[in-house]
Amino acid sequence: MGSIRAPEKEYKVIGTRPVRHDGEDKVTGRAVYGADVQLPGMLYGKVLRSPYAHARIKSVNTRKAEALEGVKAVVTAADLPDPGDRSANMGELGEVPLKYMSRNVLAADKVLYHGHAVAAVAATSPQIADQALKLIKVDYEVLPPVMDVLQAMRGRPALLHEDLFMDELGKKASQPGNIASHNQFRKGDVAKGFAAADYTLEREYRCATVHQGYIEPQAATAMWNADGQLTLWCTTQGAFTMRGAVHQILGIPLSRLKVIPTEIGGGFGGKIPTYGEAVAALLSRKSRRPVKVVMSRAEVFMATGPTSGSYVKLKMGVTKEGRIVAAEATLVYEAGAYPGSIVGAGGVCMFAPYNIENTTIDMYDVVVNKPKTAAYRAPGAPNSEFATESLIDEFCEMLHVDPLEFRLKNAAREGDLQSHGVPHPKIGFIETVQAARNSEHYRSKLTGSYRGRGVASGYWGNVGLTSSASARVNGDGTVTLREGSVDIGGTRTSIAMQLAEVLGISAYDVIPSVADTDSIGYTEVTGGSRVTFATGWAAYEAAESIKRQMTQHAAEMWKVSPDAVLYEDGRMRVADDDSKQITFKDLARSLYDKGVDVGARVTVTPQGVGGAFATHIADVEVDPETGKVTVLRYTAVQDAGRAIHPSYVEGQMQGGVAQGIGWALNEEYVYNDAGQMLNASFLDYRMPTSLDLPMIETIIVEVPNPGHPFGVRGVGEVPIVPPQAALANAIYRAVGVRLRDLPMSPPRVASALEAKS
Amino acid sequence: MPGKIRVSTIVNGEDKEFLCEPYQTLLEVLRDELKLTGTKEGCSNGNCGACSVILNGLLVNSCLVLAAEAEGGRIETIEGLRAPEGLHPIQQAFLENAALQCGICTPGFIMAAKGLLDKNPSPTEAEIRHWCAGNLCRCTGYDKIVRAILDAEHRMTVQG
Numbered sequence: 001m002g003s004i005r006a007p008e009k010e011y012k013v014i015g016t017r018p019v020r021h022d023g024e025d026k027v028t029g030r031a032v033y034g035a036d037v038q039l040p041g042m043l044y045g046k047v048l049r050s051p052y053a054h055a056r057i058k059s060v061n062t063r064k065a066e067a068l069e070g071v072k073a074v075v076t077a078a079d080l081p082d083p084g085d086r087s088a089n090m091g092e093l094g095e096v097p098l099k100y101m102s103r104n105v106l107a108a109d110k111v112l113y114h115g116h117a118v119a120a121v122a123a124t125s126p127q128i129a130d131q132a133l134k135l136i137k138v139d140y141e142v143l144p145p146v147m148d149v150l151q152a153m154r155g156r157p158a159l160l161h162e163d164l165f166m167d168e169l170g171k172k173a174s175q176p177g178n179i180a181s182h183n184q185f186r187k188g189d190v191a192k193g194f195a196a197a198d199y200t201l202e203r204e205y206r207c208a209t210v211h212q213g214y215i216e217p218q219a220a221t222a223m224w225n226a227d228g229q230l231t232l233w234c235t236t237q238g239a240f241t242m243r244g245a246v247h248q249i250l251g252i253p254l255s256r257l258k259v260i261p262t263e264i265g266g267g268f269g270g271k272i273p274t275y276g277e278a279v280a281a282l283l284s285r286k287s288r289r290p291v292k293v294v295m296s297r298a299e300v301f302m303a304t305g306p307t308s309g310s311y312v313k314l315k316m317g318v319t320k321e322g323r324i325v326a327a328e329a330t331l332v333y334e335a336g337a338y339p340g341s342i343v344g345a346g347g348v349c350m351f352a353p354y355n356i357e358n359t360t361i362d363m364y365d366v367v368v369n370k371p372k373t374a375a376y377r378a379p380g381a382p383n384s385e386f387a388t389e390s391l392i393d394e395f396c397e398m399l400h401v402d403p404l405e406f407r408l409k410n411a412a413r414e415g416d417l418q419s420h421g422v423p424h425p426k427i428g429f430i431e432t433v434q435a436a437r438n439s440e441h442y443r444s445k446l447t448g449s450y451r452g453r454g455v456a457s458g459y460w461g462n463v464g465l466t467s468s469a470s471a472r473v474n475g476d477g478t479v480t481l482r483e484g485s486v487d488i489g490g491t492r493t494s495i496a497m498q499l500a501e502v503l504g505i506s507a508y509d510v511i512p513s514v515a516d517t518d519s520i521g522y523t524e525v526t527g528g529s530r531v532t533f534a535t536g537w538a539a540y541e542a543a544e545s546i547k548r549q550m551t552q553h554a555a556e557m558w559k560v561s562p563d564a565v566l567y568e569d570g571r572m573r574v575a576d577d578d579s580k581q582i583t584f585k586d587l588a589r590s591l592y593d594k595g596v597d598v599g600a601r602v603t604v605t606p607q608g609v610g611g612a613f614a615t616h617i618a619d620v621e622v623d624p625e626t627g628k629v630t631v632l633r634y635t636a637v638q639d640a641g642r643a644i645h646p647s648y649v650e651g652q653m654q655g656g657v658a659q660g661i662g663w664a665l666n667e668e669y670v671y672n673d674a675g676q677m678l679n680a681s682f683l684d685y686r687m688p689t690s691l692d693l694p695m696i697e698t699i700i701v702e703v704p705n706p707g708h709p710f711g712v713r714g715v716g717e718v719p720i721v722p723p724q725a726a727l728a729n730a731i732y733r734a735v736g737v738r739l740r741d742l743p744m745s746p747p748r749v750a751s752a753l754e755a756k757s
Numbered sequence: 758m759p760g761k762i763r764v765s766t767i768v769n770g771e772d773k774e775f776l777c778e779p780y781q782t783l784l785e786v787l788r789d790e791l792k793l794t795g796t797k798e799g800c801s802n803g804n805c806g807a808c809s810v811i812l813n814g815l816l817v818n819s820c821l822v823l824a825a826e827a828e829g830g831r832i833e834t835i836e837g838l839r840a841p842e843g844l845h846p847i848q849q850a851f852l853e854n855a856a857l858q859c860g861i862c863t864p865g866f867i868m869a870a871k872g873l874l875d876k877n878p879s880p881t882e883a884e885i886r887h888w889c890a891g892n893l894c895r896c897t898g899y900d901k902i903v904r905a906i907l908d909a910e911h912r913m914t915v916q917g
Contacts, residue, residue, distance in 0.1 A: 019852045026860035027848040029795015029835035036794035215799040216861040265861025297800040489858035647855035658898030682804035690899040691890040
């Protein structure tokens with residue numbers, strides 16, 4: 001694993017690789033995940049789902065189910081308050097019409113996708129609950145499904161929502177349709193840009209709908225007490241976001257609802273929305289018992305957020321010297337059943353690695369009869385950047401230019417204006433390309449038939465948002481750290497390390513834990529690559545406060561001014577007076593004995609977000625008969641800003657690459673003509689296994705983010721962006737076919753090879 | 758409907774008797790009856806390996822085994838791996854190689870690795886990748902998991 005470190009600062013804790021604090025719980029089976037919650041008297045909840053992709057619900061009869069022995073409650077949308085026209089503030093997700101959130105939890109008048117929840121049952125065993133579901137009679141009027149974004153936009157397709165009027169560049173359309181919105185970014189003058197270009201290419205790219213594929217299905221346990229207090233244990237990326245959503249969907253006061261986040265078995269964006277949590281709460285209220293609702297794998301695929309399938313049309317103009325002078329793109333993204341795809345982020349990221357003077361990007365958000373899409377790791381970016389990075393490769397070939405040299409020539413730098421009009425802060429894109437160019441992998445020669453090497457770069461903006469941490473010094477000199485961010489991949493440790501660095505103590509002397517919504521300040525979701533950046537910042541501030549307090553106490557003890565006390569490496573001392581020195585631990589012990597409490601509570605909303613860039617190199621071999629693509633070697637280069645815990649930075653890079661490879665080569669939602677999903681299992685929705693992948697080499701580049709005390713940028717998302725194009729480009733170089741539709745599955749590759757010959 | 762079935766087993770070295778319905782899987786009984794929730798459910802149809810346990814020396818997906826089939830059997834789950842003197846070398850290797858992120862697949866992977874190393878104390882990387890292809894991980898890209906198993910192999914050889 002390579003690393004190119006920024007040399008200017010020496011750290012004692014940051015950059016080391018301690019064993020994570022929650023590690024032992026997780027290798028011994030002790031850690032409690034969503035479905036592991038067990039409460040006395042608990043019932044099992046199950047959800048009845050629509051067999052149709054699009055239908056009107058004429059009636060729902062639950063009488064027979066209610067009469068079944070062992071059934072304690074049955075609920076439908078009639079048990080939810082009328083959402084009216086109110087909107088819910090969903091933090092990172094912005095203002096969301098409450099009706100969409102509510103109807104997605106339990107359908108009211110229409111079902112909008114195969115698997116849409118219609119009713120739910122709580123019973124004394126999962127088997128009785130399943131039997132009861134079969135006794136619920138739903139009368140449907142089946143409607144034609146709309147499954148493709150272009151089909152949804154053109155002609156006279158069926159309408160998913162009779163009251164959806166497109167927001168067309170800020171103006172409301174007069175007729176309802178399936179396009180929720182059309183937005184545009186314009187910079188410079190593309191007509192002028194294309195006129196200056198020596199070469200212009202225009203291509204179309206498609207991405208299939210894909211799923212986050214976390215291994216732990218959604219699970220929620222609700223206990224609604226007689227006093228009206230609701231406690232919810234669930235596997236969520238954001239306890240506060242979940243609290244907000246459930247509070248608004250159920251119409252209950254925020255203060256009556258406590259969310260206790262369990263350990264979370266993967267999310268990747270898919271565990272931000274609310275599904276069974278509100279249902280479990282309704283069932284608990286009705287049955288007056290705790291109720292656990294755990295999704296099956298099929299339910300996860302059919303009813304939780306996949307990410308948008310998409311259509312992208314891209315035109316680029318390049319001079320004979322290899323400068324990109326104009327780019328024009330149309331992005332059409334599936335929102336799923338309700339408006340709100342992440343097409344905007346696709347637009348923001350699409351050209352971000354490059355300094356292109358003239359760009360226009362049109363973005364359409366389109367509803368189709370698929371589950372409401374959710375975020376998925378760098379949401380929206382892989383779809384659009386696949387197009388950019390693929391088309392660039394065609395220009396490189398045309399101009400006989402090394403693809404990394406081409407990228408260096410066009411690379412964006414600090415101050416360059418992005419497509420949406422915002423200048424880049426200090427960024428490290430060029431450094432990733434240079435590191436890729438200098439890597440042993442890129443300098444090595446790839447030999448053999450049907451083999452090719454592709455490269456691609458990628459960008460994701462990352463986010464800041466609000467985070468909280470609280471810390472208390474213990475009598476034994478350790479520090480207990482509570483944080484609001486759910487830990488999905490070792491962030492307890494990357495946050496604790498920042499606190500330890502400031503205090504000059506060992507990472508192992510910090511005891512981190514994730515707090516519930518009653519016990520910590522507001523904290524946004526674990527997403528946007530923000531936790532080590534923002535929650536780490538909160539821990540940094542808490543540590544600075546503790547340092548000041550400890551210094552003050554030492555000063556009082558020595559009867560000197562606090563300014564005279566030096567704090568270094570976990571010790572306080574007075575300069576030129578050897579009699580006045582004490583370790584953090586000794587002072588902690590003495591303060592504890594005196595009954596003095598030292599601690600800090602911090603909430604921050606940091607603004608200095610640093611964007612993340614990556615450049616990847618892929619070697620593939622294509623089986624000319626079956627079309628199967630084997631990844632022979634893969635290197636991911638990424639600017640981490642500062643790698644707090646390099647092992648977990650590498651892990652994020654490797655995991656993102658693996659997901660990107662799955663997206664590129666195999667994964668897709670398969671539907672029949674009736675809009676029913678045909679592959680809702682891990683057997684048929686083919687994610688990469690250990691046998692499908694090589695070791696994934698990583699090179700961490702560190703161009704510190706000036707907007708963070710330790711230079712952190714956030715690392716989780718960008719590594720999923722380059723693989724799709726890196727592999728498409730590698731396949732082209734291996735066998736001479738350009739694939740522009742994902743996934744590049746064996747049948748697709750084989751038929752492209754056949755068409756070529 | 759027939760009544761519940763009485764089943765006698767040895768779980769992690771201790772005698773365990775339980776009653777189960779004929780249709781209940783070993784996974785359900787481990788989790789819901791014996792409260793051994795370290796064994797995870799990811800798919801319930803044998804495609805993810807999160808529920809891997811060792812039954813009579815054989816690595817199985819406990820979601821594909823009926824609980825009644827375990828009669829007279831020896832079951833090893835993640836909860837039984839740690840010895841009183843400390844973590845099993847596979848567990849230690851997973852920790853030190855940062856081979857887990859969210860951790861939900863970890864118990865299954867560790868049991869799968871044990872199943873492999875019990876049979877073949879010195880597998881190659883390719884053998885590890887082949888053996889573990891029944892265990893899905895969505896976080897790590899498998900790199901650090903494979904390295905951890907190679908490291909565990911080394912630790913176990915050294916420790917004899």
